[in-house]
Amino acid sequence: MIIHLDMDAFFASVEIRENPELVGFPVVVGGPSKTRGVVAAANYAARKYGVYSAMPMVQATRLCPDLRILPVNMALYVSVSKQIHEIFNRYTPEIEPLSLDEAFLDVSGSLKLFGSAAEIAQRIKKEIKDELQLVVSAGVAPNKFVAKIASDIDKPDGFVVVEENEVQAFLDPLPVKRIWGVGKKTEQQLHNYGITTIKDLRSQTERWLMDRFGKHGDHIYRLAHGWDKREVISDVKAKSISNETTFVEDITDKESLIAYLSQLTEQVATRLREKDRKGKTVNIKVRFHDFTTIIRSKTLSEASNQTEKIWQAARALFNSAMKESAMRQPAVRLLGVGVSGFSDEHVVQGDLFSENAKYDELDEVADEINQRFGKLKIHRGRNTK
Numbered sequence: 570m571i572i573h574l575d576m577d578a579f580f581a582s583v584e585i586r587e588n589p590e591l592v593g594f595p596v597v598v599g600g601p602s603k604t605r606g607v608v609a610a611a612n613y614a615a616r617k618y619g620v621y622s623a624m625p626m627v628q629a630t631r632l633c634p635d636l637r638i639l640p641v642n643m644a645l646y647v648s649v650s651k652q653i654h655e656i657f658n659r660y661t662p663e664i665e666p667l668s669l670d671e672a673f674l675d676v677s678g679s680l681k682l683f684g685s686a687a688e689i690a691q692r693i694k695k696e697i698k699d700e701l702q703l704v705v706s707a708g709v710a711p712n713k714f715v716a717k718i719a720s721d722i723d724k725p726d727g728f729v730v731v732e733e734n735e736v737q738a739f740l741d742p743l744p745v746k747r748i749w750g751v752g753k754k755t756e757q758q759l760h761n762y763g764i765t766t767i768k769d770l771r772s773q774t775e776r777w778l779m780d781r782f783g784k785h786g787d788h789i790y791r792l793a794h795g796w797d798k799r800e801v802i803s804d805v806k807a808k809s810i811s812n813e814t815t816f817v818e819d820i821t822d823k824e825s826l827i828a829y830l831s832q833l834t835e836q837v838a839t840r841l842r843e844k845d846r847k848g849k850t851v852n853i854k855v856r857f858h859d860f861t862t863i864i865r866s867k868t869l870s871e872a873s874n875q876t877e878k879i880w881q882a883a884r885a886l887f888n889s890a891m892k893e894s895a896m897r898q899p900a901v902r903l904l905g906v907g908v909s910g911f912s913d914e915h916v917v918q919g920d921l922f923s924e925n926a927k928y929d930e931l932d933e934v935a936d937e938i939n940q941r942f943g944k945l946k947i948h949r950g951r952n953t954k
Contacts, residue, residue: 570677570686570687570709570710570711571673571674571675571676571686571709571710571711571712571713571716572673572676572686572689572690573672573707573708573709573710573716573717573719573720574657574672574674574690574693574705574706574707574720575670575671575705575706575707575708575717575720575721575724576653576670576671576703576704576705576706577613577703577704577706577724577725577726578610578612578613579610579646579669579670579703580598580609580610580646580670581597581598581610581611581615581639582612582703582704583703584596584598584639584642586701586702587645591637593614594614594637595612595614595615595617595620595633595635595636595637596611596615596636596637596639597609597610597612597615597620597626597629597636597637597638597639598610598611598639598640598641598642599626599629599640600626600640600641606625606626606825607622607623607624607626607820607822607825607828608620608621608623608624608625608626608629609622609641609832610622611624611629615629615633615636618632618636619632619633620632620633620636621818622817623816623817623819623820623825624818625822625825626638641832643832643835643836646669646670647669647835647836647839649701649703650669650670651843652701653670653697653703654666656693656696656697656700656701657672657674657693659696660674660679660683660689660692660693661674661675661676661678661679661689662803663675663676663677663801663803664801664803664804665801665802665803665804666812666840667812668812668813668814668836673713673717673801674689674801675800675801676689686709686730687730690707690709690728690730691707691728693707694726694728704725704726706720706721706723706724706725706726706728707719707720707727707728707729708720708721708727708729708731709729709730709731710730710731710736711731711732711733711736712796712797712798712799713797713799713801714749714792714795714797715731715740715795715797716731718739718740718743718747719731719739736795737771737794737795740767740768740771740793740795741766741767741768741771742766742767742768743767744756744765744766744767745759745760745764745766745767745769745770745789748770748789748793749792750785750792750860751789752858752860752902754859755782755785755789755860762781770789770790770793771793771794773790775787804840808909809848809852809907809909809911810837810840810841810844810846810907810908811837811852811905811906811907811908812833812836812837812840812905812906812907813833813854813903813905814833814903814904814905815902816901816902816903816904819857819858819900819901819902820900820901820902821900821901823891826887826891826901826904827884827887829904830853830883830884830887830906831880833883833904833905833906834876834879834880834906835876837906838874838876838879838880838908839876841874841908846874846911847872847873847874847911847912848873848874848908848909848911848912849871849873849909849910849911849912850866850867850869850908850909850910851867851869851879851883851886851906851907851908852864852866852886852907852908852909853865853883853886853890853904853905853907854903854904854905854906854907855890855901855903855905856901856902856903856904857899857901857902858899858901858902860902861894863890863893863894865886865889865890866886866909867882867885867886868910869882872912874908879906879908883906
């Protein structure tokens with residue numbers, strides 16, 4: 570069985586924990602309302618007003634005039650995320666992080682020691698709440714696809730277990746938009762054929778779906794039947810380390826996307842250094858509103874886990890991808906950054922006074938501060954050009 574764990578309104582929840590006077594108020598984390606800032610995270614009190622992540626802050630404050638706005642404190646969130654993963658590691662080393670606040674756990678090798686997967690998930694939920702004063706939702710299921718839906722179905726503080734023989738009964742009543750890869754356009758097309766639930770979708774043949782949706786039809790056919798053979802790939806086993814985010818609403822503002830790209834780069838670089846891994850290839854993924862996806866890679870001159878080197882490559886790749894799609898005035902629904910091509914060779918001592926050495930020292934200091942004083946605000950300035 571696989572456990573999917575997803576922290577509830579993570580950035581906002583951490584800020585409320587640090588500032589108890591915010592309890593009960595609608596809270597968002599993001600840029601100030603008088604600039605072109607966007608909402609990075611919104612607590613559930615804010616969501617009741619229709620405020621959600623990736624929404625322009627100006628719009629959020631119109632919907633909720635009483636909104637409490639806090640700046641992004643990535644150092645703090647990275648520090649808390651590390652504490653969360655330390656709790657995960659008590660139960661299994663098979664952890665596949667998706668972002669700072671979300672991960673898959675394969676606990677098949679831990680059942681004799683800790684009990685069933687459901688019992689392990691309950692213990693993790695309790696320890697995160699008791700030790701970190703935060704809430705996580707958990708989904709337990711035979712595969713990744715079903716586990717992820719299960720963790721999301723009863724948020725916040727959700728706990729849903731789907732046994733092997735319950736998968737189809739669990740999926741059938743759900744709307745087709747619950748299937749990965751079914752966005753607004755595909756959902757509308759399916760509705761036009763009278764297909765509104767996963768059960769409706771499952772009643773169609775694979776050939777029928779492929780005739781209308783191509784290879785994507787095969788993908789949604791398999792997921793409608795609850796078939797997902799992907800394994801949990803831990804950072805130790807992974808051939809790449811990456812982070813990505815899917816926006817609730819598509820984003821067209823390039824400055825906002827650059828801000829998200831910077832956050833993703835910081836997260837990936839931090840994970841690389843924590844795992845003592847260096848990679849030679851930087852990858853980005855940009856998925857647009859029509860599900861067109863651009864994946865671009867750049868090979869560095871040498872393997873690195875240096876934030877600045879990864880950022881320079883990621884930014885150049887992103888600018889190239891956006892320029893390539895400029896004619897379509899694209900709205901972006903997913904953004905990702907990754908590093909691959911890991912090197913296990915010993916690193917040769919470089920010039921202590923080089924530019925590289927300066928950035929290595931900056932990363933070392935930042936990591937130490939983030940680990941010891943997570944609340945301290947450290948931000949790298951980013952050029953959006």
